Amino acid sequence: MYTLNHVFKTYPSTEALTDISFSVENGEIVGVVGKSGSGKSTLLRLLNLLEVPTSGEVVIENRDSKELSKNETRKQKQNIGMVFQQYNLLNNLTVKENVALPLKMVKQKKDAWVDELLTFVGMAHKSQSYPAQLSGGEKQRVALARALVRQPDVLLCDEATSSLDEQNTDEVVRLLQKTHQEFGITIFFVSHELETVKKLCQRVLVMEAGKLLGEVENQPVDIQMNDSSYLETVQRRLAR
């Protein structure tokens, strides 16, 4: 699906990516980890075609991203969903309107599908609420539904759980696992939280100062939401 060949991305004062090469197959869940400033978000902006490399190739489905026409780039972008740390929901739209927005932008309306997705992320009961009335975990579940509404082949998550507490992180990770199982989608999960990456990703790209240091295979775990009380959870964690 994606192959990067010797990709460099240079900004006026910074070399954000240096000689990055890797391939990702359809349907993989790939983690990208690295300290702040290591180039993770820059890498995602190349994968979602917001930017092109200064040199090297980003090949998507056998096509070099630099060779796509404007129209082809627009089509390919529709095939990519994004989830951000800060949710990026529109405050003046309801939950349901937020999820339907990417469809509206291409003059489509699929009411039943939007409802189905809201049920999928467990937010159907809040479809008429506004973002300000939701918790962080709820906002991120709505943002995930919005990212999936155009049925993308790829989902790019940039620190999607980094503002969430442990339980909400687990809920979003479990939803991403469910998304992967039901839609067979390719997921890039950028995060500095190794514990979360360990739960979700099959393979992890490790970045430092714009370079890809290496890759690590990982055995993700199926998240079981435990039914123990919050008090029990805290007792168990502090006793470790």
Ligand SMILES: Nc1ncnc2c1ncn2[C@@H]1O[C@H](COP(=O)(O)OP(=O)(O)OP(=O)(O)O)[C@@H](O)[C@H]1O
């Ligand atoms: N548009 C830009 N113009 C100039 N420099 C940039 C731009 N975008 C990123 N950079 C620089 O490129 C480097 C990598 O930034 P990037 O945002 O990709 O890091 P990151 O790994 O996502 O960090 P964080 O974990 O803090 O989100 C940084 O030094 C940053 O200052």
Ligand SMILES: [Mg+2]
């Ligand atoms: Mg970043």
